[in-house]
Amino acid sequence: MAATDSALGGVLAAALLLPGVVAPVAHAENAPEQGVVALKLSSYRDWQPGLDRVKVDAPSIYALVPLDTHWSLEGSVVNDAVSGASPRYHSAVSGASKMDDSRTAGDLKLTRYDERQAWSVGVASSSEHDYRSNTVSGEWRLSSDDNNRTWNLGLSYGVDDIGSSNDPTLDKQRRTWQMIAGVTQAWTANDLVQFNLGLSQGRGYYTDPYKFPDSRPDKRRQTTALLRWNHHFDSWGSTLRSSWRVYDDSWGVRAHTLDAAWVQPVAPGWTLTPSLRYATQRAASFYFDPVYDGTLGEPFPPGFSGLTHYSADQRLSAFGALTAGLRVDWQLTPQWKLDLSYSRYEQRGDWRIGGDGSPGLEPFSAQWWQLGMARSF
Numbered sequence: 366m367a368a369t370d371s372a373l374g375g376v377l378a379a380a381l382l383l384p385g386v387v388a389p390v391a392h393a394e395n396a397p398e399q400g401v402v403a404l405k406l407s408s409y410r411d412w413q414p415g416l417d418r419v420k421v422d423a424p425s426i427y428a429l430v431p432l433d434t435h436w437s438l439e440g441s442v443v444n445d446a447v448s449g450a451s452p453r454y455h456s457a458v459s460g461a462s463k464m465d466d467s468r469t470a471g472d473l474k475l476t477r478y479d480e481r482q483a484w485s486v487g488v489a490s491s492s493e494h495d496y497r498s499n500t501v502s503g504e505w506r507l508s509s510d511d512n513n514r515t516w517n518l519g520l521s522y523g524v525d526d527i528g529s530s531n532d533p534t535l536d537k538q539r540r541t542w543q544m545i546a547g548v549t550q551a552w553t554a555n556d557l558v559q560f561n562l563g564l565s566q567g568r569g570y571y572t573d574p575y576k577f578p579d580s581r582p583d584k585r586r587q588t589t590a591l592l593r594w595n596h597h598f599d600s601w602g603s604t605l606r607s608s609w610r611v612y613d614d615s616w617g618v619r620a621h622t623l624d625a626a627w628v629q630p631v632a633p634g635w636t637l638t639p640s641l642r643y644a645t646q647r648a649a650s651f652y653f654d655p656v657y658d659g660t661l662g663e664p665f666p667p668g669f670s671g672l673t674h675y676s677a678d679q680r681l682s683a684f685g686a687l688t689a690g691l692r693v694d695w696q697l698t699p700q701w702k703l704d705l706s707y708s709r710y711e712q713r714g715d716w717r718i719g720g721d722g723s724p725g726l727e728p729f730s731a732q733w734w735q736l737g738m739a740r741s742f
Contacts, residue, residue, distance in 0.1 A: 395434075395478055396431050396432070396433065396434050396435055396436060396437050396476075396478045397429060397431050397437055398431065399431070399741045399742060400428070400429055400430045400431055400741065400742050401427070401428065401429045401739055401740070401741050401742075402426070402427070402428045402739070402740050402742070403426070403427040403428075403737060403738065403739035403740075404424070404425070404426055404737065404738050404739075405423075405424070405425045405426075405427070405735060405736070405737045406422075406423075406424050406735070406736045406737075407421075407422070407423040407424075407425070407733060407734065407735045407736075408420075408421070408422050408423075408733060408734045408735075409421040409422075409423070409731065409732070409733040410449075410731065410732060410733075411710075411729065411730060411731035411732075412730055412731075413456055413727040413728065413729055413730070414727055414728065416450070416456070416458060416727075417449065417450070418449050418450055418451060418452070419447065419448075419449040419450075419451055419464075420447070420448050420449050421445050421446065421447050422445070422446045423443055423444065423445045423446070424443070424444060425441060425442065425443035425444075426441065426442055426443075427439070427440070427441040428440060428441070434478075435477060435478050435479070436475070436476065436477055436478070437475075437476045437478070438473070438474070438475050438476075439473075439474050439476070440471065440472055440473040440474065441471060441472055442469070442470070442471040443469070443470050443471070444467065444468070444469050444470075445467060445468040445469075445470075446467050447464065447465070447466045447467065447468065448464065448465045448466075449463075449464060450463050450464070451464060451575065452576075452679070453575065453576050453577050453664075454576060454577060454578070454579075454663075454664035454677035455655045455664065455677050455679060455725070455726060456655075456679070456726065456727040457663070457664065466493055466494060466495075467493065468491060468492065468493040468496075469491070469492055469493075470489070470490065470491035470492070471489070471490055471491075472487060472488065472489035472490075473487060473488055473489075474486070474487035474502075475487070481507060481508045481509075481510070482505065482506060482507045482508065483505070483506045484503075484504070484505055485502075485503065485504040485505075486501075486502070486503050486504075487501070487502045487503075487504070488500065488501050488502075489502070494528075494530065495527070495528040495529055495530055495574075496525065496526070496527055496528065497525070497526040498523060498524070498525045498526075499523065499524050500521055500522065500523035500524075501521065501522055501523075502519065502520065502521035502522075503519070503520050503521075504517065504518070504519040504520075505517070505518045505519075506518075513550065513551040514548065514549065514550050514551070515548070515549045516546075516547070516548050517545070517546070517547050517548070517549075517561075518544075518545070518546050519543075519544065519545045519546075520542075520543070520544050520545075521542070521543045521544075522540075522541070522542055522543075523540070523541045523543070524538065524539070524540050524541075525538065525539040525540075525541070525569070526538055527539065527570050527574070528574075529574035529575065531574060531575065532574060535574055537569065537570030538569050538570060539567060539568070539569030539570050539571065540567065540568055540569055541565060541566070541567035541568075542565070542566045542567075543563070543564070543565045543566075544563065544564050544565075545561055545562065545563040545564075546561070546562055547559065547560055547561030547562065547591075548560055555596055555597040555598075555599065556594065556595070556596050556597075557593075557594070557595040557596075558592075558593065558594050558595075559591075559592070559593040559594075560590075560591070560592050560593075561589075561590070561591045562588075562589070562590050562591075563587075563588070563589040563590075563591075564586075564587070564588055564589075565585075565586070565587040565588075565589075566585075566586050566587075567584065567585045567586075567587075568583060568584050569583060570583065571583065571585060573676070573678060576676070576677065576678055577664065578664060578665065578669070578675060578677070579675070579676050579677070579678065580651075580672075580673070580674050580675055580676070581616075581651070581674055581676055582615075582616065582651075582674055584615065585614060585615055585616060586614060586615040587612070587613075587614040587615075588612070588613050588614070589610065589611070589612050589613075590610070590611045591608060591609070591610045591611075592608065592609045592610075593606070593607070593608040594607050594608070595607070601629070602629075602630050603627060603628055603629045603630070604627075604628040605625065605626075605627055605628075606624075606625070606626040606627075606628065607623075607624065607625045607626075608622075608623070608624045608625075609621070609622070609623055609624075610622040610624070616649040616650060616651070616681070617647065617648070617649050617650030617651075618646060618647060618648070618649050618681065619646070619647040620644060620645065620646040620647070621644070621645050621719070622642060622643070622644040623642065623643050623644075624640070624641075624642045625640065625641055625642075626638055626639070626640035626641075627639055627640075634695060634696040634697065635693070635694070635695055635696075636693070636694040637691070637692070637693055638691070638692040638693075638694070639689075639690070639691050639692075640688075640689070640690040640691070640692070640708075641687070641688070641689055641690075642687070642688040642689075642690075643685070643686070643687055643688075644685065644686045644688075645684075645685045645686075645716075645717050645718045645719055646682075646683060646684055646685075646686075646717065647683050647717075647719070647720060648681060648682050648683035648723055649676065649681040650674075651672070651674035651675050651676055651681075652676055652677070652678070652681040652682055652683075652723070653666035653675055653676070653677060654666075654682075654723050654724055654725055655677070655724075655725040655726065656725070664677055679726055679729065682714065682722070682723035682726060683714065683717050683720065683721065683722045683723045684712050684713060684714050684716065684717055684722050684723060684726075685712070685713060685714075685715075685716025685717040685718060685722060686710060686711065686712040686713075686716065687710070687711050687716070688708055688709065688710045688711075689708070689709050690706060690707060690708035690709070691706065691707055692704060692705070692706035693705045693706070699741075700740055700741050700742065701738075701739070701740055702738070702739045702740075702741075703736075703737065703738055703739075704735075704736070704737040704738075704739075705734075705735070705736050705737075706734070706735045707732070707733075707734050707735075708732065708733050709730075709731075709732045710729075710730065710731040710732065711728070711729075711730055712728065712729040712730070713728055713729075714726050
């Protein structure tokens with residue numbers, strides 16, 4: 366999650382943590398004077414030793430349109446083309462796990478700007494052949510008299526419909542409430558501090574129908590705390606963006622993420638932003654390591670017959686992960702801007718800090734490219 370950029374001393378809107386609540390843009394609680402249309406081309410793939418897993422190509426378009434001095438409308442549409450093989454359990458792949466799918470998603474948000482506050486309502490929708498999601502959200506922001514502090518509050522409600530290509534009779538639902546509250550403060554002329562606290566409460570179907578065996582609780586509470594600090598260096602004209610994110614949920618997962626990015630102008634109109642992120646995670650209470658029952662064989666864990674909840678999903682294991690990235694921005698003219706970014710992700714069980722990682726898992730790697738073009742008007 367990228368930190369919010371803004372001139373210090375102005376009003377900054379708090380960037381939201383939760384996916385159903387759309388992060389606001391900093392406008393000093395005035396409607397934006399210019400509109401923006403942006404196109405993005407993204408490509409993602411992940412792999413393990415000897416196994417190419419998932420590949421995703423995703424073109425998207427975003428638009429922000431000022432309606433008058435008090436109103437703006439913004440929205441985006443993305444289409445994902447997904448292909449590859451996803452392990453059914455741990456690092457094992459079967460013919461049933463081969464996939465070729467597409468997803469179309471979009472969101473729309475209407476914002477009202479008053480003297481020191483802004484109100485927003487939004488909707489979002491995502492659809493693929495075995496999964497549909499619809500979300501409504503609301504958001505409120507209030508700035509101080511000197512525009513150096515902004516409070517934000519957001520709320521969303523989402524309904525997910527889950528099916529399965531392997532089981533046409535599967536028709537399940539999940540409902541999720543999400544809330545976030547935070548404050549952004551211009552601490553000094555060169556320092557910006559932000560704190561957000563998020564809560565998510567979901568109920569319904571969480572089991573992955575494509576992983577076997579897999580049985581998860583029908584409730585999940587998630588809590589997230591995020592602290593950001595941006596510092597601007599006058600002598601270099603550069604900015605350090607840093608953050609610390611703490612995550613905890615009712616499944617037993619606990620994670621810490623440290624993030625740093627250095628924004629460096631290198632020539633008129635050109636900016637380079639290298640970044641580095643480290644994450645460490647504790648496994649879910651019902652995750653089982655790749656040690657299998659000698660009588661039932663793979664993929665059943667010891668004591669399987671007496672378990673209520675169990676999962677071999679590597680995403681619920683204990684691990685540490687590093688992500689390194691580089692972004693290039695080029696302001697061609699006052700109206701046109703290009704950007705290009707690349708990130709590489711590496712995950713290992715023994716990279717975890719704060720305890721032992723899950724043993725026996727293959728290293729997991731991923732990379733993604735993004736090319737963007739934006740036009741203001």
